[in-house]
Structure formats: C-alpha cells, structure tokens
Amino acid sequence: MPAKADIDFQKDLFDAATKMRGSIAPADYKHYVLPLIFLRYLSNSYELKKDELHETVNDPNSGWYAPDKDTQQMLIEDRDMYQAENVFFVPEEARWSTIRDNAKQPNIKEILDHAMQRLEEENPELEGMLPQTFQGSNLSTDNVSGLIEIFSRDVFRADDEHSVDVLGRTYEYFISEFASTEGNRGGEFYTPYSVVSLLVSMLEPQEGQVLDPACGSGGMFIQSENYTSRKSALSFHGQENVMTTGRLGKMNILLHGINADMRMGNSLLDDQFADLKADYVIANPPFNQSDWGADRISNDDPRLVGTVTNSNANYMWMQHFFSHLNESGTAGFVMANGAMTTNLREEKTVREWYVDNGYIDCIVALPEKLFLSTGIPVCLFFLSKNRDGKAGYRQRDNEILFIDARQKGSLVSRRQKALSTEEIEEIANVYHNFKYDADEVEETPGFSKIATLDEVKENDYKLTPGIYVGVEEEEDDGTPFEEKMEGLRTQLLEQFEESNRLQEKIKKDLEGLL
Structure with a gap:
C-alpha cells in the first residue's frame, strides 16, 4: 500500500475552521467547511489534468498534438477530455483561483453559491452534492474569506497528486472532528x-x-x-x-x-x-x-x-x-x-x-x-x-x-x-x-x-x-501460596498500624482547633 501524505497541521486547520463559532451552530460547521474542501479538490484535479493536456497538445509525438494555439486551447477546454479521465470539468467561475482572488469581495458568499451551481450544471453527476447555502447563512464575509484563506495554503496547491491526497485526508480528519464535537448527533x-x-x-x-x-x-x-x-x-x-x-x-x-x-x-x-x-x-x-x-x-x-x-x-x-x-x-x-x-x-x-x-x-x-x-x-x-x-x-x-x-x-x-x-x-x-x-x-x-x-x-x-x-488465566509467578499469604498478612498489619497513626494525628489536629 503506498505511503500516505503526512499532515501535521490538522489541529490548526480545525481551530481555524471553528472560528465560525457564534455565527452558526457547531452542528452546521461541516455543511460549509466540507463543501469548500471538495471544491478545492475538484479544482486541483482539474488543474492537474489541464496541465497534462497542455503538455500533450504541445508534444509532436502525442496523438493530440496541435500546432496552432487556437486548436490547443479548444482541446484544453474540451470537457470531454476531462470526463474521459474521470475528472470533473470546472468552469472558470468555479476554479479555486477565481474563488481565492475574490475572497475579500463583499459578495464572496454569492460567488461561492454561484460556483457550486455552475459545477453541478457542468457535471450532472454532482447534482445535489454542492448546496448553495452560503448566501442564506449567518456567516460573515470575514468568516468565509478566512476559510478560503485556509484552503489556499501552499500544501493544497495542485502541484501533483500529493495535494489531492492531503485534501482527502483533511476531509476525513474534519469529518471525525465535527462528529466528535457533535456527540450523539x-x-x-x-x-x-x-x-x-x-x-x-x-x-x-x-x-x-x-x-x-x-x-x-x-x-x-x-x-x-x-x-x-x-x-x-x-x-x-x-x-x-x-x-x-x-x-x-x-x-x-x-x-x-x-x-x-x-x-x-x-x-x-x-x-x-x-x-x-x-x-x-x-x-x-x-x-x-x-x-x-x-x-x-x-x-x-x-x-x-x-x-x-x-x-x-x-x-x-x-x-x-x-x-x-x-x-x-x-x-x-x-x-x-x-x-x-x-x-x-x-x-x-x-x-x-x-x-x-x-x-x-x-x-x-x-x-x-x-x-x-x-x-x-x-x-x-x-x-x-x-x-x-x-x-x-x-x-x-x-x-x-x-x-x-x-x-x-x-x-x-x-x-x-x-x-x-x-x-x-x-x-x-x-x-x-x-x-x-x-x-x-x-x-x-x-x-x-x-x-x-x-x-x-x-x-x-x-x-x-x-x-x-471463560476467565483469563493469571500468570503464575512461581511463589508458593504460603509465602504469598504471609506477605499479604504482613502488608495488611502494616496498613492497620498506619491507619491507627493517621487517626491519632487527625484527633490531635481537631483538638487544636477547639
């Protein structure tokens, strides 16, 4: 089994995510944080495939080589090229670069809901998975921009499959932490x-x-x-x-x-x-x-x-x-x-x-x-x-x-x-x-x-x-029963003496208070 990417910043991530406290109920954190992680994942996967296609259409030895830029761009933006590799097509307005660049905008919640909607429109398989709930929430724009900043960190960049693995493990970590904070729910x-x-x-x-x-x-x-x-x-x-x-x-x-x-x-x-x-x-x-x-x-x-x-x-x-x-x-x-x-x-x-x-x-x-x-x-x-x-x-x-x-x-x-x-x-x-x-x-x-x-x-x-x-067998230490019994008797007598001494001390202390 291949080694998994190390994540040594989970607690920092979770603490940052729970800054939403006060704006929404803790049981609802997951409905905002986890879709953002998923959005970041979809964008990463798309960007990785896009970079791969860019190399392919520029390689004279590949079957998709295209000498002119217009044809190259058409192939790179062809959603079928992504679906063929089980990669979801991410339209411009839903790409993480767009989300990140607009994180401080006053309408960022609207931008996020629109991004979720466009992803579902372009990929029917995602229908119902990306709820458009940011605009209707009590989250402040600062809360939302803070979450976007968290998942814009370098460790989540789409440089290679490592970032995808980290996102998957982060999602699992968050699920377990959210479950823990919710107790029975x-x-x-x-x-x-x-x-x-x-x-x-x-x-x-x-x-x-x-x-x-x-x-x-x-x-x-x-x-x-x-x-x-x-x-x-x-x-x-x-x-x-x-x-x-x-x-x-x-x-x-x-x-x-x-x-x-x-x-x-x-x-x-x-x-x-x-x-x-x-x-x-x-x-x-x-x-x-x-x-x-x-x-x-x-x-x-x-x-x-x-x-x-x-x-x-x-x-x-x-x-x-x-x-x-x-x-x-x-x-x-x-x-x-x-x-x-x-x-x-x-x-x-x-x-x-x-x-x-x-x-x-x-x-x-x-x-x-x-x-x-x-x-x-x-x-x-x-x-x-x-x-x-x-x-x-x-x-x-x-x-x-x-x-x-x-x-x-x-x-x-x-x-x-x-x-x-x-x-x-x-x-x-x-x-x-x-x-x-x-x-x-x-x-x-x-x-x-x-x-x-x-x-x-x-x-x-x-x-x-x-x-x-049955009952677990106790390990025999080799000590004869008679020796064990004598040792226990001696220990018990010593404890009785210590108990009597402490009782006398307590009596004297109480007399001193009168």
Whole structure:
C-alpha cells in the first residue's frame, strides 16, 4: 500500500475552521467547511489534468498534438477530455483561483453559491452534492474569506497528486472532528476509524462487490479500498437515508478517488439494491431503532427468515444484510449488545435460525466508549455463507468463534477509546486463522474460544463471548501460596498500624482547633 501524505497541521486547520463559532451552530460547521474542501479538490484535479493536456497538445509525438494555439486551447477546454479521465470539468467561475482572488469581495458568499451551481450544471453527476447555502447563512464575509484563506495554503496547491491526497485526508480528519464535537448527533454519520479498521481487517475485502446499506460518510468504502492489494478490484454500493449525510459521503469517496454507486433511501423500507448479491456486506446500522415501520414489511418479503418487530429494527437489519450475500459472501457489522441475548420472541427466533443453519461465524464483544453516539459497549456480528468450505475457506459450519475484546482499547480523549493497530491485528488474526486453519487458532482463556453449535444451544442460543471464553488465566509467578499469604498478612498489619497513626494525628489536629 503506498505511503500516505503526512499532515501535521490538522489541529490548526480545525481551530481555524471553528472560528465560525457564534455565527452558526457547531452542528452546521461541516455543511460549509466540507463543501469548500471538495471544491478545492475538484479544482486541483482539474488543474492537474489541464496541465497534462497542455503538455500533450504541445508534444509532436502525442496523438493530440496541435500546432496552432487556437486548436490547443479548444482541446484544453474540451470537457470531454476531462470526463474521459474521470475528472470533473470546472468552469472558470468555479476554479479555486477565481474563488481565492475574490475572497475579500463583499459578495464572496454569492460567488461561492454561484460556483457550486455552475459545477453541478457542468457535471450532472454532482447534482445535489454542492448546496448553495452560503448566501442564506449567518456567516460573515470575514468568516468565509478566512476559510478560503485556509484552503489556499501552499500544501493544497495542485502541484501533483500529493495535494489531492492531503485534501482527502483533511476531509476525513474534519469529518471525525465535527462528529466528535457533535456527540450523539455525530455518531449518525461517522463510525470511529478503529472500529471500521477492525471490521475491514476481519473481512479482508480483496475483490468483488461491497455493500454498505447504512453508508453514512463512506468510511467503510475508503478503508476497504485501502485494504485491498488490487486497485479498483472492489465495486462499492451504498445507501443512506439522510440527505445531508449522503452528500458528505459522496464527496468523501470522490475525494479518495473511489467511484461508488451511492443511492438515497431507507434501506429497510425502500431497498435500492434489491437484486444485488455481494461478496461483502459491511455496516454500522442505527441500532435499537423503534417504530421503524415494521408494518410496511410484507410477510412474504424475501429477506425474512423469521418475523419482525416494530419495537426494534436490529434483527431486520441482520436479515437485510444476510439477504444481500452471494453464495460465498460474509457480512460484518456493528450491533447492540442486547442482540446477542434478546429473548423477545421475534428476535430470538431469527437468532436461533442463524445458529441452527450454521451461518453465525464470529461474535466480538467490544470495549465501551468506542463510539461517539453511545458510551455503552457494542459488539460485532459476522454472518457467512462460506462456512461449508466454499471459496478457499475451511469447513466450520458447526463452530462459532467468540472473541471477548472488552479489555482492549485505550482512552484517546476523556470520553472516547480507540483500538490500537496491534489490537486490531491481534483480533483479526484470530478470525483469519479460524476461517482458514483451525490448527493455528490459539484459544486464549478470557479472550477467544471456538464453541460448537451444541454448546451455544445448551446456553439458550446466547451469543455473549464471555459465556464461552471463560476467565483469563493469571500468570503464575512461581511463589508458593504460603509465602504469598504471609506477605499479604504482613502488608495488611502494616496498613492497620498506619491507619491507627493517621487517626491519632487527625484527633490531635481537631483538638487544636477547639
């Protein structure tokens, strides 16, 4: 995987962007900052291609060589020349040079809205992605010109692909920071990086169709593309129900050079990919949804393996994911812990069906505080159709791998944890070994265990890893029990003496105050 450009100025950028504070609500920052980054990206990509075309039409050895200046200019300004290379054509009034030169003008907000409009007119694929909202906002012209100044810095200049990479990473950084400042609301459009990384590392997407029916800002697609060793070997399909979130996601994946088919709509009630069978389904759905519209699901809906309940959409999401797997596909997704043990009849029936038919591959219990939207711990479910040994995997349809990772992760802020790269690799490797070679799986008490389906049934179909992995073994330091006990007794007596001494000192101090 190629090395990514280093960014050592993120915090300065974010601090500068939040100078909008007071003019608009923090939850709305992203709707102004992120489109500006995208505008800068489109302009950079266009300028790079334009420079390349300029060299081509002046090169006598190229197929596009043109000796006269008029023909050269016509070719350079031909939008088809850009579309052929998947580069969006940027009209003069939307180019960053125009935006930068007019940043101090009193009508800069109007200029920006017009630039967004012209980009959509020239590129129908961008329709609805670039909202014209600057004029109608409370942002001052100073706020807007300050943002333009930020993204006019040299590091963002269109000298080479490095600037495009930096813009993509800056966009991702801003998404995570905006999500963090929004707390619960931020969790609606952003899945923490380490959680996405764990899902992707466990699924190992290398080639084929990838579906995310709750795709948010597109992080699952970006990390999947980064994971595969073959460029463009994965085909991405996503659905998002919230228009503003879908807009952010489309911009994000384009910034990373990914051409995904992203559609709007409610995946459970209006599946936009009804006929798609994917190699990988990866998602962080909005779990524990109540009153989600179960009455609109027909009893003969082909996705159903059981019934549904309007009190909770968790198991409808599971049935939706499973229905989209091809004959050797795997689904990995985030789920509320309650889904592992729920006794609600409609949900338990579905869980029993997945266990009885050998489709549950792995359950991972995650530590608390990983998510912005909730402080409670959640888990990962993996459902697979290759457990009978298809597509190079070993036969394991009578087994389920349980991993208890609740003790993993460390605080990266006062209220949020993250998994380290080493922890992600450790968890993923256990799953990989389980899928390919059971002899390589090291069952670790308190961490990992392969259980049979009969064991799971004996435990009333409960899928909580802690039931199966047991308690972590304490390391024996070689000290005889008698010696340990005597040492503890001595230490306790010393602590009693110290406690008595401190009590006497406190009494004397209190007497001195009377």
